[in-house]
Amino acid sequence: MLSKNEIKLIKSLKNKKQRHLNKMFVVEGKKSVSEFINSSFDLHKLFSININDFNMIDVNQISKSELGKISFLTNPDDHLAIFKMPDEKPLNENYLLVGLESINDPGNLGTIIRTCEWFGIKDIVCSLDSVDCYNPKVVQSAMGSLSRINITYLDLTKFLKSKSLKKFGTFIDGESVFENKISVDKGIVVFGNEANGISDDLRVLFDIKLTIPRFNNESYPESLNLSNSVGIVLSEFSRKFNEKRSL
Amino acid sequence: MLSKNEIKLIKSLKNKKQRHLNKMFVVEGKKSVSEFINSSFDLHKLFSININDFNMIDVNQISKSELGKISFLTNPDDHLAIFKMPDEKPLNENYLLVGLESINDPGNLGTIIRTCEWFGIKDIVCSLDSVDCYNPKVVQSAMGSLSRINITYLDLTKFLKSKSLKKFGTFIDGESVFENKISVDKGIVVFGNEANGISDDLRVLFDIKLTIPRFNNESYPESLNLSNSVGIVLSEFSRKFNEKRSL
Incomplete structure (x- = not known):
């Protein structure tokens, strides 16, 4: 299930100003979502039409039509996650x-x-x-x-x-x-x-x-x-x- | 001025089957249109909101709103041309x-x-x-x-x-x-x-x-x-x- 506030938040994240105010952004598709989960980024919320695709407790089951409402893609890709923007990290000047x-x-x-x-x-x-x-x-x-x-x-x-x-x-x-x-x-x-x-x-x-x-x-x-x-x-x-x- | 048939033809050229039936395709923007005119391609028709941009007789003056009707671009670029598809040319196998x-x-x-x-x-x-x-x-x-x-x-x-x-x-x-x-x-x-x-x-x-x-x-x-x-x-x-x- 998707709450009205969740829909509102996700839609707002299409906008740069809102992303930076909320310090959040959207990732879609199994491959990209998995790679962000396995990285240093913090997951805020994960919505999925097939929750068994992820070995996690906190996946929010949604319907295909609900995904259609929140996805930024022309062909929505089963999973949509909100991640937190990381804090700024120092540059590593030992590399190009x-x-x-x-x-x-x-x-x-x-x-x-x-x-x-x-x-x-x-x-x-x-x-x-x-x-x-x-x-x-x-x-x-x-x-x-x-x-x-x-x-x-x-x-x-x-x-x-x-x-x-x-x-x-x-x-x-x-x-x-x-x-x-x-x-x-x-x-x-x-x-x-x-x-x-x-x-x-x-x-x-x-x-x-x-x-x-x-x-x-x-x-x-x-x-x-x-x-x-x-x-x-x-x-x-x-x-x-x-x-x-x-x- | 744009005729109804011209609008119909141009719109149809968004479709692959229609392009190949008519043996025509659309080029937009001054730079690309000029390069096609200076190439071996045959121009069928050129529509422009500023006909003085081209040193040619056969440019069809159209209005900005007419261009908006026929352009495939989100931001139409002043000129739209229909070119004829060339005949197949032999490959030059002396090059990669x-x-x-x-x-x-x-x-x-x-x-x-x-x-x-x-x-x-x-x-x-x-x-x-x-x-x-x-x-x-x-x-x-x-x-x-x-x-x-x-x-x-x-x-x-x-x-x-x-x-x-x-x-x-x-x-x-x-x-x-x-x-x-x-x-x-x-x-x-x-x-x-x-x-x-x-x-x-x-x-x-x-x-x-x-x-x-x-x-x-x-x-x-x-x-x-x-x-x-x-x-x-x-x-x-x-x-x-x-x-x-x-x-």
Whole structure:
């Protein structure tokens, strides 16, 4: 059974302001819900149309039509959980950090979180105007990786100015990321907004400006998709780091 | 002005069957429409709320509210064009081909088309059950690259069996794509369905099974996003090919 207040709370969590006022967010689907339960996140409430899918006492049985009322998905996925937002954790600067400036698209951020985990990233730092990582579309496309990656929202300009980390920025006109001398294991690599790239304010703060060279003889396409760029840069950093380690 | 028949035609082109019956599809937004006009595609009709944006005679002035009626976008983008589907073109087997089996998500296909162009791919072959490349969401996310990449739908099993090309398949359990001995300039590299990967039927047909190794010590995430995988594999092929060429 679902109470009116529960429906009201869940619906409100579609909204960023309400998520942060309540310090809660929604996760849907067996796989993602299980991964969050097995992480350091605190479960607030779990609703399920098949409570035996979870080996837990506190699962609230609901009907399919009740799930339809509260799910944010077009095709609801049997289980919906409310989790508490964690407290801010310190960054682990012994690993490469990924920075995102003014990222807009929730699907992009979710995919980037998943890709970052694949390549061993522990921390993502986002500028304050970036899309909220507890946005339901981010949670959905991150597919559980959000439960294991630490995401911090901060003033990116101040952060870069205050840190003595090695700073890599990605631009359309930088040095090729495939250049052999560019080898990275610590520091921060920053990616800009989907449409505009890294802002002029931030541009001056980088030690090395990187680019993914276009391997055709044309001037098209103008750019790569943002999450694809993150994947290519991180895979190249990882490849080089691994090669160096095995020498 | 928009006629009733024009509205009816455009709306019908949201549907795959109707697109292929009419041999037409819709492109929206100044940038994409311009790129299609400058390509080998034939323009059928162009509707615009600002006809001076195009240096052409045959632009049909429409109002913003008329555009709202015919646009497939949540935020219509000033211009909407109907283009004719091109005739099938022969594959250029002197370049690396990209194969896609049962790809489902239109946004993924669009991003893959854009990424393929970046890395100099001329031809993509898709299994017959893959999402239609003239689906409005594919056209939108390919951002003009669809006008310059040749996409062919065919029986992928028959195709792979009949060709003596070098065949690379991407799997969760293959050889690392970063292995130095894997160097590619011709042949075909195939990627499977978003959820299930390459089917068992196809699996046996590959000369080399490739994987993108996970660079963390965990068993998560289970996989990478499909378009990110395509980007990483093509960037690695391009990097090696370029390195070899410059030796």
